[in-house]
Amino acid sequence: MRRVRRIGNNVPAANGQEIAGSPCSRRTLLAGLAGSLSMLALQPSRLIAAPPVSRDPGGSSSARDRAAAIRAIPMNALDRAARQKVNAVLASITIFRRLPVQMFQCDPELYLFMIEHPDVTTNIWEVLGVSDVAIRKTGQRTFSANDGAGTKSDIEFLHVAPDTHLLYAVGSYDGSLFTRPVRGGALLLLKSGTIKDKGGRSYLTCRLDVFCRVDHLGVELTAKTFQGLVGKSADHNFVESISFLDQLSQAAAARSKRVLEIADQLDKVTSEDKQAFSRIVNRIGESSPAEPLPLQRMDALDGKATGLFRR
Numbered sequence: 001m002r003r004v005r006r007i008g009n010n011v012p013a014a015n016g017q018e019i020a021g022s023p024c025s026r027r028t029l030l031a032g033l034a035g036s037l038s039m040l041a042l043q044p045s046r047l048i049a050a051p052p053v054s055r056d057p058g059g060s061s062s063a064r065d066r067a068a069a070i071r072a073i074p075m076n077a078l079d080r081a082a083r084q085k086v087n088a089v090l091a092s093i094t095i096f097r098r099l100p101v102q103m104f105q106c107d108p109e110l111y112l113f114m115i116e117h118p119d120v121t122t123n124i125w126e127v128l129g130v131s132d133v134a135i136r137k138t139g140q141r142t143f144s145a146n147d148g149a150g151t152k153s154d155i156e157f158l159h160v161a162p163d164t165h166l167l168y169a170v171g172s173y174d175g176s177l178f179t180r181p182v183r184g185g186a187l188l189l190l191k192s193g194t195i196k197d198k199g200g201r202s203y204l205t206c207r208l209d210v211f212c213r214v215d216h217l218g219v220e221l222t223a224k225t226f227q228g229l230v231g232k233s234a235d236h237n238f239v240e241s242i243s244f245l246d247q248l249s250q251a252a253a254a255r256s257k258r259v260l261e262i263a264d265q266l267d268k269v270t271s272e273d274k275q276a277f278s279r280i281v282n283r284i285g286e287s288s289p290a291e292p293l294p295l296q297r298m299d300a301l302d303g304k305a306t307g308l309f310r311r
Contacts, residue, residue: 058100059097059098059099059100059238060097060098061095061096061097061098062098065096065098065209066093066096066098066211069096069098069189069209069211070090072189072191072209073086073166073187073189074159074161074164074166077159077161078158078159078166082158082159082168085156085158085168085185086158086166086168086187088185088213089168089185089186089187089211089212089213090187090211091213092213093211093212093213094184094212094213094214095210095211095212095214096209096210096211096212097209097210097212098207098208098209098210099207099208099209099210099238100207100238100239101205101206101207102205102206102207102238102239102242103195103203103204103205104203104204104205104242104243104245104246105201105203105204105246105249105250106204106245106246106248106249107249107252107253107280107284108194108204109280109283110245110248110249110252110280110281110284111192111204111245111249112162112192113276113277113280114245114248115165115190115192116157116160116165117137117269117273117277118135118143118145118155119135119136119137119143119268119269119273120266120269120273120274120277121135121244122134122135122268123266123267123268123269124262124266126268127262127265127266128262132147132148133145133146133147133148134146134147134148134268135155136268137269137270137273138154141156141157141160142154142155142156142157143155143156145169145171149175150173150174150175150176151171151172151173151175152171152172153169153170153171153172154169154170154171155167155168155169156168156169162192163191163192163193164189164190164191164192165188165189165190165192166187166188166189166190167186167187167188167189167190168185168186168187168188169185169186169187169188170184170185170186171183171184172184182214183214183215184212184213184214184215185212185213186210186211186212186213187210187211187212188208188209188210188211189208189209189210189211190206190207190208190209191206191207191208191209192204192205192206193205193206206242208238249284252280252281252284252285252288253284253285253288254288256281256282256284256285256286256288257285259281259285260278260281260282260285263277263278263281264278
């Protein structure tokens, strides 16, 4: 993979302060990728149809996988404040989920850019008119997320490396799923790598581990109930989120002009990030053979099946 520069009783906030608790309803946990990965709560199923190249049969919540995931957290690479945030979640884990490993084709630079800039992803969806979820950049590595359905969260990248991304999210859900607001915190550990098949073709692989702490669970919301709400939904959304990256990369290769038109309409991201995204898309388009994708694959990128990428 091309090397680029380039979340006690209270849970630390992403901005370094403490808040009394922090997300996790079904949407909150997922908004934390959102926090794409960022992208879990962002309902990418409205954007895509084709699956990635390969997938695990399913996720896992086993004690063995949880212990392995904890060992994989790069604690030695974190500063004191970041370690406190990690420990605040690990001290009282309500839910652990290891999501299915994905193997797919995507330009490595585009993959890393989209992972580290979830606001670009949601702004693309806003331009296409397929999602109301909003993620806005608030700092170099911090974001705020609002799904428009009761979930609000703050997201922070605690560690960024080509093969490892550690995110911390805190927030709340106040909507129709539960009778009272739910607050909590989440850690998301994304591990990425490359693999080649027998024919020499390169693929990206990734695996996401999610730790979630929900504060003050009541009788109506036991840990077991919450696990049931989140587990399979998270697996499904993660698979489709990665499939979106797969197909976005293919669109950049086959119809870069159309993707650049969409890039020009991005108005919720910084000018620097907008230019960086356009540069990556342009580079992919210039270096790719002029073979258009099958029409049905391009249609999959259009959430309303109206051929947005076919102009």
